[in-house]
Amino acid sequence: MIETFLLNYLxxxxxxxxxxxxxxxxxxxxxxxxxxxxxxxxxxxxxxGLLEESSKxxxxxxxxxxxHIGTQTLIHEAVHAAQVCAGKGKLKTLGLNVQPINYARxxxxxxxxxxxxxxxxxxxxxxxxxxxxxxxxxxxxxxCK
Numbered sequence: 001m002i003e004t005f006l007l008n009y010l011x012x013x014x015x016x017x018x019x020x021x022x023x024x025x026x027x028x029x030x031x032x033x034x035x036x037x038x039x040x041x042x043x044x045x046x047x048x049g050l051l052e053e054s055s056k057x058x059x060x061x062x063x064x065x066x067x068h069i070g071t072q073t074l075i076h077e078a079v080h081a082a083q084v085c086a087g088k089g090k091l092k093t094l095g096l097n098v099q100p101i102n103y104a105r106x107x108x109x110x111x112x113x114x115x116x117x118x119x120x121x122x123x124x125x126x127x128x129x130x131x132x133x134x135x136x137x138x139x140x141x142x143x144c145k
Contacts, residue, residue, distance in 0.1 A: 022133045023071045026078055029137055030058065033144035035081050037074070049073040051080040053091055072127050078136040079123040085144035093118045094139065100124035 027037045035056045042050035042059035048069070050059045058077045064070045083091045093115075100108070100121060108120035126135050 020071075023074055026071070026074050026133065026136060029140055030074075030078060030081055033081070033085065033140060049077040051077050051084070053080075053084045053089065056081075056084070071133065075132045075136045076123045076127045078140055079126045080119065082136075082139035082143040083119060083122070085140070091119050094122055094143070096122050096125060098125045098129060098135075101128045104128055 030037055035051075035058055037058045037060060039060050039062055042048075042061055043052075044050050047059070048061050048064050051057070052059075058074075058081065060070065060073055060077070064073045079094075080091065083094060086092045086094055104124040104127070108117050108124050111117045111120060126132055126139070129135055
């Protein structure tokens with residue numbers, strides 16, 4: 001009886017997406033839509049992640065894995081990728097009906113350009129949702145056909 005329970009529990013646990021599996025799945029999805037994900041220091045100093053819309057390159061700073069925010073960083077950049085797809089090569093807001101948590105407010109309010117603030121607000125809004133991974137995947141599938 002206990003052995004069956006443990007086996008079922010371990011089987012169930014193995015099916016739960018880990019952050020590493022989510023990162024890998026999201027990276028594959030981005031690459032499927034023509035984005036190149038590069039694990040290296042972004043050209044912009046101090047950035048955790050960066051998307052260059054003209055080349056469809058996404059840099060992920062290796063430090064995010066030590067900080068255990070690798071998947072969240074890629075989710076943020078995936079939203080920007082969906083924005084590029086929606087804007088046919090240029091960043092365009094998606095008109096999402098979700099708000100970021102208050103803690104994220106200083107991160108997008110630091111931008112003086114209102115358009116950039118709106119783009120970042122959307123990325124932080126998705127990144128801070130409990131279902132952020134699924135939401136990012138659905139945005140890519142919707143806008144990057």
